[in-house]
Amino acid sequence: MDGGCPTTLMWDRSLNGGGRQQMLLSPSPSAHASAELNSKGRAMMRRVHSTASPEDRSFPAATNGELSEKANTLTVWKKSLLFNCRGFTVFDGKGKLVFRVDKYDTDHRDEIVLMDAAGTPLLAMRKKKLSLGDQWQVFDGEPRRSGVSPKPIYCVKKKASLLHPRTLAHVYSGSCKTFLYVVHDSYVRRSCQVVDASGKVVAEVRAKESGASGVSYRDVFQLTLQPDLDAALAMALILLLDQMFPSKWSPAL
Numbered sequence: 086m087d088g089g090c091p092t093t094l095m096w097d098r099s100l101n102g103g104g105r106q107q108m109l110l111s112p113s114p115s116a117h118a119s120a121e122l123n124s125k126g127r128a129m130m131r132r133v134h135s136t137a138s139p140e141d142r143s144f145p146a147a148t149n150g151e152l153s154e155k156a157n158t159l160t161v162w163k164k165s166l167l168f169n170c171r172g173f174t175v176f177d178g179k180g181k182l183v184f185r186v187d188k189y190d191t192d193h194r195d196e197i198v199l200m201d202a203a204g205t206p207l208l209a210m211r212k213k214k215l216s217l218g219d220q221w222q223v224f225d226g227e228p229r230r231s232g233v234s235p236k237p238i239y240c241v242k243k244k245a246s247l248l249h250p251r252t253l254a255h256v257y258s259g260s261c262k263t264f265l266y267v268v269h270d271s272y273v274r275r276s277c278q279v280v281d282a283s284g285k286v287v288a289e290v291r292a293k294e295s296g297a298s299g300v301s302y303r304d305v306f307q308l309t310l311q312p313d314l315d316a317a318l319a320m321a322l323i324l325l326l327d328q329m330f331p332s333k334w335s336p337a338l
Contacts (some may be wrong), residue, residue, distance in 0.1 A: 157316065159183065159308045160293075161323060163335065171338050175308075175320060184320050188338050197324050197338060198227055199317060207317045210241075210325060219243035221325050222259070223318075239265070239318065243329045253277060253326060272326040273335075275306040279314070279322060287314040290323065303334055 158178050165172030167187045175184035182202040195212035206227035213220040222237035240261040244252045256266040256279075266287070270277040275292035288310040310319045324338075331337040 155312050156309050157312065159310070159316070159320070160305065161308050161320075162305045163327070164304060173320075173324065184317070186324060186338070194338075197328070199321055199324060208321045210321060212328075213240075219329050221328070223321055239321070241322065241325050245330075254322070254329065256322065266322075268322065268326065272330045273332050275303075277326070279310075279319065285311075287311040288319045288322075 160176045160178075162174045162176075163172075164174055165187045166174055166185065170187045170189055172186035172188050173184070174182065174186075177183050184207075185200045185202065185204065186197060187200070188197065197210045198206050199208045199210070200206055209224045209227050210221050211224065213222050220243070221241045223239035223241065224235050224237055237259040239259060240257040242255050242257070242261075244255050244267075246252070251269045253268040253270070253272060255264065256268070257264055264282055266279050266281055268277055268279050272290065275290055277290045278286050279288035281287050288308065291307045291309065293305055293307055308319060308323060310316060327335070328337045
């Protein structure tokens with residue numbers, strides 16, 4: 086996967102694929118794992134989207150002028166569908182599951198795998214060892230299981246400082262030489278923007294107000310993105326911001 090991948094969120098695979106992922110992650114999956122996962126997914130979708138409002142689907146004004154019409158909005162919930170897992174569950178504007186992160190306590194702390202709705206690995210993120218500061222590499226798929234030594238396709242560096250308090254992270258190409266994006270403002274408050282090298286806003290994280298469901302912005306928020314930004318990369322940035330800027334009420338995975 087690279088930055089030129091299409092961003093159309095048309096995922097025809099259902100949660101039934103989650104049963105296969107459960108078999109990969111757990112040595113003794115239950116016989117009704119797929120049915121239970123489907124039920125949880127539907128219940129979570131109803132609960133999360135009950136807090137939505139028309140304003141939540143807007144995109145901030147920018148120089149382009151066409152961003153508002155073309156932007157896609159995802160609802161991000163910091164919760165896994167699987168029992169005894171930590172992670173994220175991501176729905177599109179129609180309430181359809183598009184991304185998953187399911188992390189067991191026994192998994193590598195410095196590695197995160199972003200999956201599609203069926204449990205297929207899309208991007209793997211690893212914290213770079215022996216590096217100055219908080220730096221992560223992003224790989225295509227799940228290279229640890231492939232048995233090869235792949236090259237990273239993106240590099241993300243934490244950039245918080247007193248001189249630039251609004252800057253959270255910089256995104257580079259895999260070689261860490263070509264600048265691609267900068268992330269501004271505050272992830273802890275669920276209010277930040279991703280800006281490309283030309284200064285155009287390509288994605289935004291916005292908090293959702295608590296509603297009748299009782300879900301607060303600490304657990305559920307929205308990711309709105311331009312169609313020319315790869316949705317998987319945008320979600321990978323959310324996962325890495327979550328690792329770089331944990332809080333007492335929202336610890337890192």
